[in-house]
Amino acid sequence: MASEVRMTQALQLxxxxxxxxxxxxxxxxxxxxxxxxxxxxxxxxxxxxxxxEWLESRWEDVDPSDEGRPRRRYYRLSPEGAExxxxxxxxxxxxxxxxxxxxxxxx
Amino acid sequence: MNAGHAVQQPESAxxxxxxxxxxxxxxLDSAVHASPLPALAPMVVVQADRVSRLASGxxxxxxxxxALTRLRWVADSARHLSILxxxxxxxxxxxxxxxxxxxxxxxxxxxxxxxxxxxxxxxxVQQDKPVPHRSESAGASPSAxxxxxxxxxxxxxxxxxxxxxxxxxxxxxxxxxALAGASVAAQLRYxxxxxxxxxxxxTELRKPARKSARS
Numbered sequence: 186m187a188s189e190v191r192m193t194q195a196l197q198l199x200x201x202x203x204x205x206x207x208x209x210x211x212x213x214x215x216x217x218x219x220x221x222x223x224x225x226x227x228x229x230x231x232x233x234x235x236x237x238e239w240l241e242s243r244w245e246d247v248d249p250s251d252e253g254r255p256r257r258r259y260y261r262l263s264p265e266g267a268e269x270x271x272x273x274x275x276x277x278x279x280x281x282x283x284x285x286x287x288x289x290x291x292x
Numbered sequence: 293m294n295a296g297h298a299v300q301q302p303e304s305a306x307x308x309x310x311x312x313x314x315x316x317x318x319x320l321d322s323a324v325h326a327s328p329l330p331a332l333a334p335m336v337v338v339q340a341d342r343v344s345r346l347a348s349g350x351x352x353x354x355x356x357x358x359a360l361t362r363l364r365w366v367a368d369s370a371r372h373l374s375i376l377x378x379x380x381x382x383x384x385x386x387x388x389x390x391x392x393x394x395x396x397x398x399x400x401x402x403x404x405x406x407x408x409x410x411x412x413x414x415x416x417v418q419q420d421k422p423v424p425h426r427s428e429s430a431g432a433s434p435s436a437x438x439x440x441x442x443x444x445x446x447x448x449x450x451x452x453x454x455x456x457x458x459x460x461x462x463x464x465x466x467x468x469x470a471l472a473g474a475s476v477a478a479q480l481r482y483x484x485x486x487x488x489x490x491x492x493x494x495t496e497l498r499k500p501a502r503k504s505a506r507s
Binding site: 228229 | 368457458460461463464465467468469478481482483484485486488489492493495496497499500501
């Protein structure tokens with residue numbers, strides 16, 4: 186079955202990072218760190234995942250004027266999204282031939 | 293000392309910094325012998341050379357933006373080469389490229405970015421009201437002013453109805469980067485990444501949402 190989202194390499198890294206603890210909420214910078222992507226590069230991916238409802242987001246529950254800083258936006262996989270993400274990652278990994286120069290790649 | 297030389301112009305400093313990036317990129321290229329991405333190291337040199345050319349003449353604010361984009365590419369590629377290669381010489385030279393790029397970025401921020409960049413990006417939207425910027429501009433935020441301005445530009449490229457949300461979200465991330473001790477150059481890199489991704493982000497945001505979750 187075709188995935189609802191285009192499984193780019195960066196998107197797979199984001200999903201892998203979020204699936205390490207699917208119920209855990211993370212904000213954008215944390216997701217970048219966890220996925221090993223440069224900061225500031227993942228919002229199109231997060232938007233894509235939110236659009237297909239694999240991802241849920243909410244504002245941090247603080248008063249910005251009390252804190253003196255803007256609120257964080259927290260993301261986490263929806264229960265349905267976590268299942269679909271696992272299936273999509275499995276499918277992507279079955280499709281992808283491993284490069285010879287990568288560990289575990291074809292010799 | 294000649295008084296004319298006492299104050300270093302950002303433009304000439306940028307030219308020297310760009311030349312240093314090019315030198316480091318050439319060193320890196322010469323260290324990369326059997327690359328799994330054979331075209332990458334020479335491309336780093338090509339991009340660094342273009343930055344150097346952009347920086348060698350009279351640099352206007354108009355030239356800074358493409359130079360910064362290329363510098364970011366050079367840094368990303370050096371990082372990739374450092375990951376892909378086990379050779380410590382390659383890793384060391386890639387680190388030197390990154391250091392030179394960081395310095396060039398720090399110099400570049402001293403060259404004025406075109407005027408008229410709004411400190412406050414979006415027209416307010418009632419349902420998702422953004423946090424006012426005043427606490428930051430009053431000095432509560434440790435983040436770099438130029439990075440905030442570049443972020444404001446990135447937000448302007450998004451659909452109007454989501455600008456307040458991403459204005460606050462991006463500023464929050466920049467704030468936390470700064471609190472974590474990120475250099476001015478790193479903050480600027482974050483903001484430039486948002487600019488670079490803005491059109492893709494906008495495209496994603498404009499696609500219709502899924503009608504409902506299917507079982």
